[in-house]
Amino acid sequence: MTTLLHDGTFEGLLTAIFEVYDRRLTHVKMQKGEWYASAMFEDMIKVTTDEARAVRVLKGLRAKLSSAGVQRLYIAHMAALEGEDDIIAGYIRYVFDAGQNIEEDYGNKYVLRVSEIVGMMRREKHRMEAFVRFQKLKDETFYATITPDFNVLPLLIKHFKSRYADQKWIIYDIKRNYGLYYDLHDTQFISLEFSAVNHPGKVIAAYNEEEEIYQHLWKNYFTSVNIPARKNTKLHLRHIPKRYWKHLTEKI
Amino acid sequence: MNAERITEKLNILADAAKYDVSCASSGSKRKNENKGLGNASNGICHSYTEDGRCVSLLKILLTNHCIFDCAYCVSRKSNDIQRAAFTVQEVVDLTINFYRRNYIEGLFLSSGIFKNADYTMERLVRIAKKLRTEHNFNGYIHLKSIPGASDELMREAGLYADRLSVNLEMPTEEGLKLLAPDKNRQDMIDPMSFLNKEIIQRTEEKKLFKKAPMFAPAGQSTQVIIGATHENDQQILQTANHFYKTFNLKRVYYSGYVPVLADKRLPALNASVPMVRENRLYQADWLLRFYGFNVNEIVNNQQPLLDLDIDPKLGWAIRNMQAFPVDINKADLQMILRVPGIGMESARKIVSARMFAKLNWDQLKKIGVAINRAKYFIICKSNEFERRDLTGTNIKQFILAESKSKYLKNSQTQLSLF
Numbered sequence: 001m002t003t004l005l006h007d008g009t010f011e012g013l014l015t016a017i018f019e020v021y022d023r024r025l026t027h028v029k030m031q032k033g034e035w036y037a038s039a040m041f042e043d044m045i046k047v048t049t050d051e052a053r054a055v056r057v058l059k060g061l062r063a064k065l066s067s068a069g070v071q072r073l074y075i076a077h078m079a080a081l082e083g084e085d086d087i088i089a090g091y092i093r094y095v096f097d098a099g100q101n102i103e104e105d106y107g108n109k110y111v112l113r114v115s116e117i118v119g120m121m122r123r124e125k126h127r128m129e130a131f132v133r134f135q136k137l138k139d140e141t142f143y144a145t146i147t148p149d150f151n152v153l154p155l156l157i158k159h160f161k162s163r164y165a166d167q168k169w170i171i172y173d174i175k176r177n178y179g180l181y182y183d184l185h186d187t188q189f190i191s192l193e194f195s196a197v198n199h200p201g202k203v204i205a206a207y208n209e210e211e212e213i214y215q216h217l218w219k220n221y222f223t224s225v226n227i228p229a230r231k232n233t234k235l236h237l238r239h240i241p242k243r244y245w246k247h248l249t250e251k252i
Numbered sequence: 253m254n255a256e257r258i259t260e261k262l263n264i265l266a267d268a269a270k271y272d273v274s275c276a277s278s279g280s281k282r283k284n285e286n287k288g289l290g291n292a293s294n295g296i297c298h299s300y301t302e303d304g305r306c307v308s309l310l311k312i313l314l315t316n317h318c319i320f321d322c323a324y325c326v327s328r329k330s331n332d333i334q335r336a337a338f339t340v341q342e343v344v345d346l347t348i349n350f351y352r353r354n355y356i357e358g359l360f361l362s363s364g365i366f367k368n369a370d371y372t373m374e375r376l377v378r379i380a381k382k383l384r385t386e387h388n389f390n391g392y393i394h395l396k397s398i399p400g401a402s403d404e405l406m407r408e409a410g411l412y413a414d415r416l417s418v419n420l421e422m423p424t425e426e427g428l429k430l431l432a433p434d435k436n437r438q439d440m441i442d443p444m445s446f447l448n449k450e451i452i453q454r455t456e457e458k459k460l461f462k463k464a465p466m467f468a469p470a471g472q473s474t475q476v477i478i479g480a481t482h483e484n485d486q487q488i489l490q491t492a493n494h495f496y497k498t499f500n501l502k503r504v505y506y507s508g509y510v511p512v513l514a515d516k517r518l519p520a521l522n523a524s525v526p527m528v529r530e531n532r533l534y535q536a537d538w539l540l541r542f543y544g545f546n547v548n549e550i551v552n553n554q555q556p557l558l559d560l561d562i563d564p565k566l567g568w569a570i571r572n573m574q575a576f577p578v579d580i581n582k583a584d585l586q587m588i589l590r591v592p593g594i595g596m597e598s599a600r601k602i603v604s605a606r607m608f609a610k611l612n613w614d615q616l617k618k619i620g621v622a623i624n625r626a627k628y629f630i631i632c633k634s635n636e637f638e639r640r641d642l643t644g645t646n647i648k649q650f651i652l653a654e655s656k657s658k659y660l661k662n663s664q665t666q667l668s669l670f
Contacts, residue, residue: 112615126296130299132354134354142352162283162284164354167289213253217255218350220263221350222301224263226303227303230303230510230527231303235300239297239300251299
């Protein structure tokens with residue numbers, strides 16, 4: 001068993017795959033992180049991310065998968081689940097070893113697992129599209145904070161950009177300390193000072209004069225549409241798990 | 253803005269609109285092409301009430317003043333409640349400001365009938381028009397078509413709204429006569445029929461001229477109240493099926509009657525909402541629309557009621573044991589869709605995956621098949637399969653014994669009352 005140590009990026013992983021074929025390895029394990037001294041006693045290869053090699057692997061994938069299939073692999077990698085690089089590596093090797101496009105072979109454990117991970121990512125992305133709550137600030141920017149289970153912020157660009165084309169907005173991932181800013185023309189990634197984003201008081205002080213009225217109206221609306229005779233807490237919690245409540249105006 | 257007054261109006265007019273269960277915001281394809289505000293494509297549920305229903309749209313009545321006196325409705329003329337009415341501008345401001353904060357997908361606007369049908373409809377249309385033309389709003393708009401409103405107004409509504417709906421209220425004409433003597437079923441069918449023709453015609457035009465304006469791109473829907481009158485499930489589903497077929501409806505909603513009035517024609521005020529029955533009706537509705545079932549296979553003269561203990565697909569399967577077992581690795585998609593415990597997604601995956609290799613139990617489980625139900629009805633790449641010659645009744649008992657029904661807790665609390 002050979003362990004391939006890479007830097008954790010998608011390019012790093014693809015370079016590692018290149019090594020597998022270049023060195024004709026059969027039993028491999030993917031590991032991300034730093035090189036450590038004792039590693040020299042193990043069967044370990046340090047992979048240096050090489051764009052040219054990564055691109056060659058990507059080209060190979062594009063030739064054998066649909067473009068959506070390639071994107072699914074990238075999304076699965078973005079989920080950054082512990083130990084799942086072996087799944088992606090297994091998937092890619094299966095792609096190259098098979099004679100046909102295997103992306104619908106759900107009987108295969110790698111294909112199935114990737115489809116599960118992508119499902120988890122899509123669900124989280126969709127939740128963010130639903131649960132983002134903008135607060136209008138004095139400078140007319142609409143500001144929202146999120147703490148998604150996975151790093152889905154880059155997947156949100158298209159949706160929010162096309163929907164809120166005529167207002168400035170920021171969606172900030174507090175957990176990963178970076179955000180997305182739209183300036184009426186384009187989006188860019190930003191990072192704010194930690195004390196600013198983690199201090200709700202400062203945000204409230206920056207509210208536009210109408211903000212509190214609309215928050216109040218929304219909370220009232222939310223209470224008014226409930227039908228007490230149909231109370232179903234289990235279903236309610238299944239749809240909005242408690243960990244999302246802290247960002248939901250109507251649940252604070 | 254007078255915050256207090258608006259809050260009060262919103263509370264009254266949202267409360268009065270909440271019995272309309274439709275909250276879909278999908279099925280449209282309105283894009284944000286003018287760099288304006290919003291788009292409407294695939295629906296999003298932005299929140300969920302404590303009763304577990306989706307909150308996707310700002311669902312309000314323009315007013316709860318009403319000239320009608322329908323027994324099932326909180327806003328009926330004779331009910332002694334607070335009345336309120338929004339101005340056009342108030343509805344527009346609420347919609348835009350909620351939308352900008354990502355609270356909602358759009359507006360669902362209904363109304364009590366004040367003065368007459370045209371007067372009411374004209375105001376609903378005016379709000380939609382203002383949102384679209386003055387505020388560049390491309391979010392979802394669902395308008396009620398008011399029975400009796402003129403064709404001209406209906407046509408205009410279709411130009412601004414994504415979806416239009418008129419509620420049948422009661423599954424049968426007799427039911428409606430009993431509870432809403434002022435209303436006439438034909439008055440509800442007329443706008444539905446008119447809009448259906450318009451939609452078909454406009455869709456044809458759109459095929460020829462790309463620039464032709466969209467006309468109610470998310471189609472029409474309707475709602476029937478269940479459990480207020482004595483219609484059985486067969487009558488309800490036959491009605492739904494008829495409306496799906498005749499008027500190309502996108503959805504029929506089933507709203508379990510929530511007691512709002514002491515009236516000898518209606519269930520008592522302490523009667524519980526028929527939520528299980530409502531759920532079974534929705535399951536049956538899905539079987540009609542997506543699973544290729546014919547309505548008579550689900551309910552018929554021998555079987556006029558849906559079984560509340562089990563879902564209607566399982567119900568059909570145990571009445572039709574001659575159709576099973578199905579070989580997962582050979583049967584066509586239509587038949588796999590009929591197996592209890594296999595949904596659309598799993599069926600699709602099975603059909604794709606088996607082209608590579610035959611599937612076994614373990615793989616089926618991982619794909620998402622509910623094996624505890626499906627195992628009685630299928631064979632796959634395995635020597636293990638149900639060999640006993642079980643009757644439908646046996647299977648139902650086995651499945652009920654080992655499954656924890658989501659309704660078990662509810663029915664126990666109900667029983668302990670007596």
